[in-house]
Amino acid sequence: MKLTVRLVSFFISLVVATPSSGDTTAALSRVTAPQLVEKLKGAPVTVLNFWATWCEPCKEEFPEFLRVKKEFEKKGVRLLLVSMDFNSQERAVRAFLVQNKVSFETYLREGGDNEFIQAVLPDWSGVLPTTAFFNRDGKLVKMVQAKIDEKKLKAEINNILKTKEKKP
Amino acid sequence: MTKLILALLLAANAQASLKIGDPLPESATKMKNTDGRELTLDELSKDKKGTLVVFSCNTCPYAKAWKDRIVEIGKDAEKRGLGVVMINSNDSVKYKGDDMASMITAGIPFPYVVDATSNVARSFGATKTPDVFLFGKDKKLVYKGAVDDNSDDPNGVKEHYLKTAVAQLLEGKPVKPAETKSVGCGIKFREPVAAAGTTPKKK
Numbered sequence: 001m002k003l004t005v006r007l008v009s010f011f012i013s014l015v016v017a018t019p020s021s022g023d024t025t026a027a028l029s030r031v032t033a034p035q036l037v038e039k040l041k042g043a044p045v046t047v048l049n050f051w052a053t054w055c056e057p058c059k060e061e062f063p064e065f066l067r068v069k070k071e072f073e074k075k076g077v078r079l080l081l082v083s084m085d086f087n088s089q090e091r092a093v094r095a096f097l098v099q100n101k102v103s104f105e106t107y108l109r110e111g112g113d114n115e116f117i118q119a120v121l122p123d124w125s126g127v128l129p130t131t132a133f134f135n136r137d138g139k140l141v142k143m144v145q146a147k148i149d150e151k152k153l154k155a156e157i158n159n160i161l162k163t164k165e166k167k168p
Numbered sequence: 169m170t171k172l173i174l175a176l177l178l179a180a181n182a183q184a185s186l187k188i189g190d191p192l193p194e195s196a197t198k199m200k201n202t203d204g205r206e207l208t209l210d211e212l213s214k215d216k217k218g219t220l221v222v223f224s225c226n227t228c229p230y231a232k233a234w235k236d237r238i239v240e241i242g243k244d245a246e247k248r249g250l251g252v253v254m255i256n257s258n259d260s261v262k263y264k265g266d267d268m269a270s271m272i273t274a275g276i277p278f279p280y281v282v283d284a285t286s287n288v289a290r291s292f293g294a295t296k297t298p299d300v301f302l303f304g305k306d307k308k309l310v311y312k313g314a315v316d317d318n319s320d321d322p323n324g325v326k327e328h329y330l331k332t333a334v335a336q337l338l339e340g341k342p343v344k345p346a347e348t349k350s351v352g353c354g355i356k357f358r359e360p361v362a363a364a365g366t367t368p369k370k371k
Contacts, residue, residue, distance in 0.1 A: 055354075113350040114349045126295075127352060127353075
């Protein structure tokens with residue numbers, strides 16, 4: 001009897017844990033500009049990507065970010081994915097994250113565009129997608145205001161990592 | 169070779185945005201309006217108290233969210249003596265929702281024209297939709313950026329940037345803030361071709 005209960009519980013947990021496009025359990029939290037600025041410091045390289053569910057080039061480049069994150073995780077590289085979707089689109093954002101099997105923490109922008117952009121990345125025009133690379137001090141090293149590919153992503157990350165190694 | 173072409177295309181689209189005080193560019197370029205007329209920024213700004221240029225489109229969620237507010241501000245600005253135009257610079261061959269038929273359906277009550285080479289957007293340094301540029305009577309840029317501070321919710325707007333800029337311009341006051349930021353969809357630039365009468369701005 002106990003074994004039957006355990007087996008049933010096990011199968012139920014499998015069903016519950018299986019991501020589907022309707023799942024709303026993806027790791028997503030709202031982030032204000034000051035909170036995001038704090039997150040840009042500390043890692044050898046922080047890659048900040050702004051995206052949205054309605055932005056086709058954003059969705060095209062998305063899997064490449066996930067691959068690069070996996071490859072560079074051991075080197076301490078941090079990936080911050082910030083959705084610029086309307087807050088009313090939170091459900092669609094979560095569904096997209098689940099669909100792409102994103103299990104790490106990602107963010108949904110909180111606050112007005114102007115204040116957010118001026119505080120986080122003042123030279124950003126607001127175009128999506130945009131990716132910015134920061135060093136350990138949280139200093140902007142490079143910004144790409146267009147779709148980016150895996151090769152370029154890796155090259156920018158390696159450039160910052162190399163710069164760090166060169167320092168005495 | 170493909171990579172070189174891609175790099176050249178990206179570079180051609182990455183024009184620096186106009187700065188406050190810069191003159192109205194591409195003013196002689198003919199652009200087809202939804203009513204069939206060919207219009208130029210020169211004609212639209214002639215003898216006006218100022219000129220409002222909005223790069224927008226039919227397909228971007230941000231452009232759609234702000235559409236009614238742009239129309240309201242544009243109509244009011246037109247009544248008060250400004251030249252007003254909405255420009256669609258998207259490649260309608262690749263993005264059907266931005267073709268002339270769709271532009272006509274959009275029902276914009278002031279000129280809504282096609283930037284057939286995307287060179288007008290390039291010369292402004294416009295990168296996204298919507299992207300707003302307001303020029304004074306002397307055709308110098310006095311405001312650029314966002315419509316207001318809340319694309320998502322018209323009832324939640326606290327700062328009416330564009331409306332305020334138009335009012336300040338008409339009152340002869342300095343426009344503050346002169347520059348704001350907003351998120352938008354990247355303009356789907358056509359491949360750069362130097363068409364007659366257009367000259368992509370160099371950096």
